Amino acid sequence: MHAHSDSSHSHHNHDSHHNHHDHSKHHDHTEHHRMMIRDFRQRFWVSLLLTLPVLLLSPMVQGLLGFQFQFPFSDWVLFALGAAVYFYGGWPFLTGLKNELQNKAPGMMTLIGVAITVAFAYSAATVLGMEGKTFFWELVTLIDIMLLGHWIEMRSVINASKSLQTLVAMLPTKARKLGQDSTTEDVPIDELKPGDQVRVQPGEKIPVDGEVVEGKSSVNEAMVTGESKPTTKETGQKVIGGTLNGNGSLTVAVQQVGEQAYLNKVIQMVHQAQEKKSKAQNLADRIAFWLTIIALTTGFATLVAWVSLGQTLVFALERMASVMVITCPHALGLAVPLVVANSISMSARNGLLIRNRTAFEDTRRITTIAFDKTGTLTRGTFGVTQCQSVTDEWSDDELLKLAAAAEARSEHPIAVALVEEAHHQEMTLPEAKDFSSSPGEGVKAQIEGKKVQVVGPGYLQAHRIRWPQPDQQNTSENKHATETRVFVLIDDRPAGRIAMDDEIREDAFAAVKALKAMGIRVCMMTGDNEEVARKVSETLQLDAYYAGLLPDQKLEKIHEFQQQGEFVAMTGDGINDAPALAAADVGIAVGSGTDVAAETADIILIDSNPLSVVGLIGFGQSTHQKMIQNFVWATGYNVVAIPLAAGVLYQQGILISPALGAILMSLSTVIVAINAQLLTFPKEKQSQAN
Structure with a gap:
């Protein structure tokens, strides 16, 4: 979208261009997501309105409600309305069908696309004079339910991450460059070259990575190193762009700017770790894929079988449509989104924000959890403990x-x-x-x-x-x-x-105990020094601790655990944790922390209570159980219904018409929806721990 306009002003130097480009790409993605949600919502309401007259005009519905309502050309009105819903409401599924077939990955969209197309084509043919019953009403309700399912699903997926924008926002854009006669002028960071000198006033962000050539001040590097105490910087010492200068003024010689700057490298790390993560595919899609294959083969096999057994084409088509409609993985399509929508809103009420569903569903697999110390296990603020x-x-x-x-x-x-x-x-x-x-x-x-x-x-x-x-x-x-x-x-x-x-949080004791009781290994990673780390670790009886780590070392530790086959969760609150949060199997940001940590994490705990991590894992487990129950129901129902729809028990007089198929399908969907509502948040975990 913006990419084209970017290149038109590429006389910017490369670095600024690169950042700007990333920025807009991200922005586009979020915007695109919002537009799709609006699109599904609109299609759903319009289709629903058109459905009412279709239901009134359908002989089947009239029969059920016991009234007659026929007028000249009512079939054609039905056809027109059905066609409108098919093309307008069914459009996302038809384009989805096309894309899936192009990518040789038939899935939900293919099945829905084929089912609605068979239903539409067959009904249209009956209006045009072919023997048989129309099933426009099944077609339109099918499309309505599908649109609703997709709309719910997309709403429940929290919008794409803004992390990179947040990180970029932390980098100052201007610097006070020192001229020949010690005058200063404000220049964009991009124009600085290594060797230039910049002046940093008290309370300002340090604009570049560099070395102090004059002045002395304490600099708060907590956002990068996690060290709770500000460090004193004087001549000859290195400073990092984006950190906060304290009470003195400094003159800094520029060493790295743009792509090479430390914070920018952190941005890159986060970006890569996120790219990897987004490819995690859902089990539902895999099951839907197989259901699709089974439905398509069974559907066409049914058609061929009945025709070769000497049945009329109408009968065979009806069987085929029934198979398609009934296999339509509606219940399966909603099995996950409904549980997710419910669990996401319930989590939010309990102080958890879920940004990555896959990671949330995976919390039950955690074997090792790494806590950042400052602000997570400890309060991150000094408190007076003794005055003597x-x-x-x-x-x-x-x-x-x-x-x-x-x-x-x-x-x-x-x-x-x-x-x-x-x-x-x-x-x-x-x-x-x-x-x-x-x-x-x-x-x-x-x-x-x-x-x-x-x-x-x-x-x-x-x-x-x-x-x-x-x-x-x-x-x-x-x-x-x-x-x-x-x-x-x-x-x-x-x-x-x-x-x-920097006091240890009261809740940290209970949290560590509860996590160990779940059989999870608990360790701590901190930028703080060895002595402090050892004492906190001993006090809390942790399984291990790692002190004096920089962000990239935290990231390496996570990789190291993963190579040993551990399923790792990371909990932290600083920029220094961002790369590790993004790389961990489950990244949990604790609320009081920086936006960046929150934006790269999969799950955000609004309060900074380590006990919430315990609640989160418990809730992840119960959410997963609900999904599995829904899966079993949604697929089990298909196992029984498909053969019946195909007409296996035709001799015994048991036959599922497409209409009945659609009703059964809707019923299975309702059961799945009700089951999803029965999800509860584990309160007892909290109270036990307290």
């Missing part, structure tokens, strides 16, 4: 109050945690004057005439400050021993320590 004064001058509360007041103007996660804790305890913070903060050093401020400093362990070492060991040394190993400590100095004398922690 080391002198008698200050109480623990006063210590927290002064520390929070000093940090009140800093944006650092540690500062945020201190201030939040103070607010939580409803403290009024005194005014801080002469506030200054420097990465790695900490903050200092004048509060109520005292000089208050909040510093890290590095500062104590650098200034050779001896820290008094408090007598009541807290020896009990902290349950969540992933903590960060800061130290408070008042007038340059040690006053106390405050411990903060």
Whole structure:
């Protein structure tokens, strides 16, 4: 669609052109999907309206309802209405029939196409003077039900992914390029070349991959590395495009732009992993394929058999049409979509968004589940776990109050945690004057005439400050021993320590236990350091953990598991998890995370509760059971009905007319639909775990 117009302005440099192109391709796909849904909906309602007069004019229906309604040329009116529904309502199936035959893959569309064509041709022939009964009403209701089934099915498949757009949106488009006389000008990223220098102000996204040549700042790389603490960047250190600059300004020498940039490579990885995934075909199509083959062969064999047995052509055609109509994999066509539509809406009410049906149906096959740590098993935010004064001058509360007041103007996660804790305890913070903060050093401020400093362990070492060991040394190993400590100095004398922690979620314990009870291996992958990872892993009693991983290493780990024959689910919330989420057999994004994670995952958990993963797997199992029940019913019914429709028991006086065939078919569809409604969300899993 847009591809053509793209090439007309290809004097853009290649990179921007490439991104733009991908973008529009994606956009087209989603738009195309929406148009098809609208198309089916419209065809369904129009066909349904035309069906009412067809039913009134049909002798069979009149016979059932016990009234007569005939007028000159009523046959021709019936024919006209039937033809309208056949061509307008049946159009998607007729084109589908053509495509399937061209691709040598006859399936549902072929069967529907052939059945409606046989029904139409036969009915048309009777109107034109051939001996026999018309079955226009079966034809039109057949088309109505098929349109409805396809419309429901397409609506239940969530629209194609917007992940690449989301990722592209994270890349800044402009950069502040440094000129000769240290003036800056805003230029599009595409125009930068390796070696150029760009200036990044506090709070801005870093536009390119490069190396810091001047300045010092803390950079939040959580979206790329998953590391919960911002990392300090100074001269000589590498930065990644798309990450968020903190409180200092940096000058960066450009190294990679466009296709070569790290985030762009992540985009490519996601794209490839998704391409692979979309080829997963549904079992229903395979069964429908075989049913089609069986129906077509049986149908034509029936025709030939009866004619050669000396029956009239009308009788033989009727048998053939009955076989086609009855085998029409209606119930089968709805067996899956109805369960899916029901399970998708039910999931949404329970906080699960399903984006890839195949993956959702496959949750029952999971043998290994890998959790990202930050934001998934842990909260991803620092919380104050302990505040301990080391002198008698200050109480623990006063210590927290002064520390929070000093940090009140800093944006650092540690500062945020201190201030939040103070607010939580409803403290009024005194005014801080002469506030200054420097990465790695900490903050200092004048509060109520005292000089208050909040510093890290590095500062104590650098200034050779001896820290008094408090007598009541807290020896009990902290349950969540992933903590960060800061130290408070008042007038340059040690006053106390405050411990903060990226806390393990309460629900993580129950979730790990429940997953292990299902026989699933639970491991953790994190960009965080070895020590933190080990402690979280021991606390939660995980089967394994892998620390210090970059996104591509997470991806490799997933592949490694898959090569060992594991069926892998990945749960995460950051851009750093996106490639792994896309490559895993089932990718589960946890809600509070970035859009990108959500867009590359198969399933999104709106809350970040690890327990939801347990509910999800349980629900995947019950959804699958419902589908199997529907399959068995839909195919089992065919096994019995096809021979009867073909006239196997004709001597015994048992014969299924096309009309009865259509009724039976509709009935089987109704049974399948009712069964789909009986699906329930596993509540007991949640309550057991709590």
